[in-house]
Amino acid sequence: MVFSGKLRAIDLFCGCGGISVGLQEAGFDIVAGIDVEKKYIASFEHNFPDAKALLTDITTVSPADFMLEVGIAPGELDLLVGGPPCQGFSKNVPRRNRFLEDPKNLLVKSFLDYCETLQPKMILMENVAEMKNGFKEAYSQEIISRLEDEGYTVTTVILNAADYGVPQRRKRAFFMANRFNIKLSPPPQTNHPRTKADNAPHDLFTQKKHVSVWEAIGDLPSVKHGEGHTLTEYASPPQNEYQKRMRGTLTSTTNHVARHLASIQYERLASIQPGQGLKDLPKHLQTKGGYSGAYGRLTKDMIAPTITRWVFHPGSGRWGHPVDIRTLTIREIARIQSFPDHYKFVGSYTDQAGQLGNAVPPLLATVVANHMQNQVASVRNDVRESQHTLSLASLNAIA
Known part of the structure; x- marks a missing residue:
């Protein structure tokens, strides 16, 4: 089995809970949310009473301490999500690995630290659309490289929320990653421009x-x-x-x-x-x-x-x-x-x-999360069926 029981997710930089409510609609159990802004996480805490709502600066809490707090062991979590604020786009930094060293990008770096320690089965990071293509994709390539070093297969895509049923023109970049060696495709468009x-x-x-x-x-x-x-x-x-x-x-x-x-x-x-x-x-x-x-x-x-x-x-x-x-x-x-x-x-x-x-439209989060888990499950099922067919062919050959 790829997943067992109800899938569990943790929302870093949860804000009022846009991604979380979208994941809940997709069948996930929200284990915890963390945010530094008291005024924002108050709504998350109100709507997710069974989840741990942690009001803290993620840069001051080690991923190991965080796992103890929420009761998660490395590799157990099904999905880690987050939209870390990102402001550092300096063209004057020549070396590839300098983008995440910019203090303005400390939260992106912290998000990746959590990914490396928690080792979730899947990762979904959301950010401004400019992150994907800016600076000849050097910024996004650094993020991809760091995740790939941890065994993840990563897909990046820019989605317009209006194309997925949200009544708003909102373009955002999504980094979809998994540990099953599956190159995920972007979710197919569900809504189309009017004529x-x-x-x-x-x-x-x-x-x-x-x-x-x-x-x-x-x-x-x-x-x-x-x-x-x-x-x-x-x-x-x-x-x-x-x-x-x-x-x-x-x-x-x-x-x-x-x-x-x-x-x-x-x-x-x-x-x-x-x-x-x-x-x-x-x-x-x-x-x-x-x-x-x-x-x-x-x-x-x-x-x-x-x-x-x-x-x-x-x-x-x-x-x-x-x-x-x-x-x-x-x-x-x-x-x-x-x-x-x-x-x-x-x-x-x-x-x-x-x-x-500051929220991610929940409906867009639902579409992306459903597409990720369905595609992973589908590919893994195809592999198992193929292996079963090969096993039957081998037995018949022996007979």
Whole structure:
């Protein structure tokens, strides 16, 4: 057997738990999560009460001590995942092994230290898309080389979350590794760009296309800025497959409260139409500068831009609701990030926005994790069947 019993996973740099909830959907048991940010790991701890939530700096805890803490021996863990923050991209470092020596990359180095000590059956590392191709791939090649030295076969790929059912354009790099000598392929695309013929609303049985903003949040009730309730009933039955998946069996959800806007912020959003933004503001409401998408309003049929930790501020991006004069609620942001509606976020509005902006979309994590374990199991089964066939042929030859 490749795996036995329920697969176990540990999430380093877990944040609020984006990868973890995705792995849970893929059938994994989350053993532990570790993060240095108290405001972020609070949501992980709330939603994974049976997992160890370790609030600590990973660089100060040796992998050996960590294994004792969570009760894992080398080679026992099925999957180690993590998205270590990565900032050091210096072109002035000529030697191949200098990338990970940059202090800005200390967390990536620590992640690899944990990989080498825990020796999990599979590894999944997520990071910015630039990591894979930057500096003629020297950065990613160093990571691959270090994992290969430990007996892993590594595949790197850049995935756009929108291509896998997430209603958001978000490109990220994934390093998929395993100890079974299997060269994993990228997960096949499940959702495709829309054409002019795809303007009609999708029901539960149509071919999968990119999920639009309104398909993601259209069943959530209208609220005014500064209003909303801790517990909110849905405005309608689920209108499509995505809403049905996010809701499950729930009849109400949480975190659907709109942030109160300053008067000038409200006036700016109220002065423009869905699809418009900073350049469309009346002269008396213009700002001196800002992001190109600042004070932008979403449209119902668009795919949302990449959610950032600044999603709480209308001047930081296209976060205006396509119908109401307000920014998105935490539940709407969570929907665009593909967190299921049962997932509760704790902390202030800005804390929760930060958690979501830094999270890996759970649905994307589910797709990648399922593809990894299914492909490993399939290849290993093919090998066993081939060996069995050869054994039968040998016995027949002897007979």
